[in-house]
Amino acid sequence: MTNNRLPNLIIPGVMKGSTTSLAATLGKHPDVFVIPMKEPMFFAQRPESREKLNEMLSPDASSYDSVTAHKTNDYLEKEVFQTAFAPGEDTRWRVDASTMYMPSPDAVRLAREMVPDAKFIAVLRNPYNRAYSAYRYQQSRLREPAPTFADAIREEREGKRDGWVYGWRHLSTSLYAEQIERLFEVVPEEDRLVVLMEEIVGAGGLEPIYDFLGLDAHRIDLEFENETVLPRGRLKTLGAKLLNDARIGRAIRSVLPQSAIAPLRKVIGKLRGQVYKGGEKPGKIPAEDRALIAPEIEADIDRLEKILGRDLSVWRA
Known part of the structure; x- marks a missing residue:
């Protein structure tokens, strides 16, 4: 069945x-x-x-x-x-x-x-x-x-x-x-x-x-x-660092009730969208790196x- x-x-x-x-x-x-x-x-x-x-x-x-x-x-x-x-x-x-x-x-x-x-x-x-x-x-x-x-x-x-x-x-x-x-x-x-x-x-x-x-x-x-986007500029790079810091994430999850985790993820997702907006896309693999592998x-x-x-x-x- x-x-x-x-x-x-x-x-x-x-x-x-x-x-x-x-x-x-x-x-x-x-x-x-x-x-x-x-x-x-x-x-x-x-x-x-x-x-x-x-x-x-x-x-x-x-x-x-x-x-x-x-x-x-x-x-x-x-x-x-x-x-x-x-x-x-x-x-x-x-x-x-x-x-x-x-x-x-x-x-x-x-x-x-x-x-x-x-x-x-x-x-x-x-x-x-x-x-x-x-x-x-x-x-x-x-x-x-x-x-x-x-x-x-x-x-x-x-x-x-x-x-x-x-x-x-x-x-x-x-x-x-x-x-x-x-x-x-x-x-x-x-x-x-x-x-x-x-x-x-x-x-x-x-x-x-x-x-x-x-x-x-x-x-x-x-x-x-x-899609992969690299943050552009010092301020957005700092924002990306804070949003992706594993230690901060662990600390927040340890004190928040489970019901608050999903809404928080949505907020973080929107913040990430702003941090990476207008950033640099990496493009194709460079020739020397391609030859390497x-x-x-x-x-x-x-x-x-x-x-x-x-x-x-x-x-x-």
């Missing part, structure tokens, strides 16, 4: 891979429900998982949960997870779009086991651009300790980022082949769809996704959300082409 208080559409994502944008766009459809938090990370925190997201560390050695705008620990219990989807129990598709499910060694398998009738949509962004964008995003949140992209990659290759959250493992998270192999191992072809971000941008790009879900096209172009990326693209049975030269250009 189908449990209508569990998600039946999983978008296993990677950070800065357009997971948020796809969920936001699909969420405009009347037959699709996306929970307000969007990414509960439930299946990446299960006790059965070999790597638990809520036990991983951020660069300052605090837990990942302590640096998020939302509390992933709120969704450790299945009952709480189900309650979040209760408002959409009569909706055809209920979406869990979590950015840590793809790199997690067990999240997709655990999701499939708990919701065997779920569909899965994986969006793959150009791995070079994704790695660089993730680095710049962490810079924009003032949470990236490496002064340059090259320094971050060197630290990762030296194992200094082992045990960190995937969002700071910029290179390894961009190696998709093993991640897609895990998806293919547990999800049959009829229940999965893999698309390239470059293919779904622009008019008509989402039609294959609507077809896969059996939905009438509702919005034909991708609605971009959560090319050995691993090119080998992974070769492997991924065989898995998907398709040409990925669009990423090599």
Whole structure:
């Protein structure tokens, strides 16, 4: 019997891979429900998982949960997870779009086991651009300790980022082949769809996704959300530092009642919008940084082409 208080559409994502944008766009459809938090990370925190997201560390050695705008620990219990989807129990598709499910060694398998009738949509962004964008995003949140992209990659290759959250493992998270192999191992072809971000941008790009879900096209172009923007100017940089300070966030959460947390997040979200308004977008990865990670990326693209049975030269250009 189908449990209508569990998600039946999983978008296993990677950070800065357009997971948020796809969920936001699909969420405009009347037959699709996306929970307000969007990414509960439930299946990446299960006790059965070999790597638990809520036990991983951020660069300052605090837990990942302590640096998020939302509390992933709120969704450790299945009952709480189900309650979040209760408002959409009569909706055809209920979406869990979590950015840590793809790199997690067990999240997709655990999701499939708990919701065997779920569909899965994986969006793959150009791995070079994704790695660089993730680095710049962490810079924009003032949470990236490496002064340059090259320094971050060197630290990762030296194992200094082992045990960190995937969002700071910029290179390894961009190696998709093993991640897609895990998806293919547990999800049959009829229940999965893999698309390239470059293919779904622009008019008509989402039609294959609507077809896969059996939905009438509702919005034909991708609605971009959560784009990386670097604050411009000393005052806005200071504002960004205060709004993203993990210590301040922990202190506030420790004294406020739970009922006040959600309204506060909305206020902080609006303040962030003002701080980053008119800021600098990082653009494409510089040639020297692209060359730096090319050995691993090119080998992974070769492997991924065989898995998907398709040409990925669009990423090599």
